[in-house]
Amino acid sequence: MTDQKPKAFDFGGEEERPATPPAPPDGPRAFDFGDEETPAAPSGPPRALSFDDLPPAPAPGAQVKALFDSEDHPAVRDALAMARADHPALADHAEERLAALFRRILPVKLSLVTEWAEKPLMEQAALLQPITELVLTFSQMGVPAQLEAALESSKPATGVFDKLFRRPLPLAQHKHTLSASRAQLLQLMADSEGAVGMLEASAQNLALHGAVLAVVSKLAGGADAALQDALVQRRTLIQQAVRQAELSILQMGQVRQQAADLIGQVSSFLTVTLPALELAQAQGGK
Secondary structure (H helix, E strand, O other): OOOOOOOOOOOOOOOOOOOOOOOOOOOOOOOOOOOOOOOOOOOOOOOOOOOOOOOOOOOOOOOOOOOOOOOOOHHHHHHHHHHHHHOHHHHHHHHHHHHHHHHHHOOOOHHHHHOOOHHHHHHHHHHHHHHHHHHHHHHHHOHHHHHHHHHHHOOOOOOHHHHHHOOOOOHHHHHHHHHHHHHHHHHHHHHHHHHHHHHHHHHHHHHHHHHHHHHHHHHOOOOOHHHHHHHHHHHHHHHHHHHHHHHHHHHHHHHHHHHHHHHHHHHHHHHHHHHHHHHHHHHHOO
């Protein structure tokens, strides 16, 4: 035996612990969400927390997302049901457009009502101008007076006064004048057809906007007085604009009817009456 004394609780030589912890074993670990990447350090000096940074504006021409993704939203669904009951004719052929308009105005706000249908109103005002100009052009042409003068010039002088002072224009000049007027009338018919078509489409669009406001007014029955007044004023404005368009279309229809009649009369004079008068004058000059 040796003189070396055993150490207390000496279980033999202990292994030295490594300086770095061992790598985790392969295989699933509890709450293993993967190795997280260390976020990159921001470049530049740190910035203070700011709530003023806004997302970038959409590019010009980009489609803006509707207020609601579909007409299944309760407010839109209720509005469509009321529109079908109150305006069945509009709902039958323009239900999708009505739904799109309801998504834009619901939930109703004063700022939305005061600007409602502003662009269609301005567009219609611009479309009324060509109609007014065409009506004025037609009245200034004086085609009935031209026809009457041409027919009067073909009649022989009946009295001493007519024989002394009457200086009728030659038939050739009447022919030139009436031919030019007929071309103007044909151009007026073509221009008015396009102008009336665009104005009719504009009036229909405004009627849809007015129907939407009528439905929204019912849905917003318990709204404050300012919103109720704005709804009434906007609906009245749209109704007046639609009525003005209807009157202009009616007036243009009357002008087109008169122009069509005059085209027929001028054509009859140039192709039937005038050749007969020229033949009569030629035979009388022999």
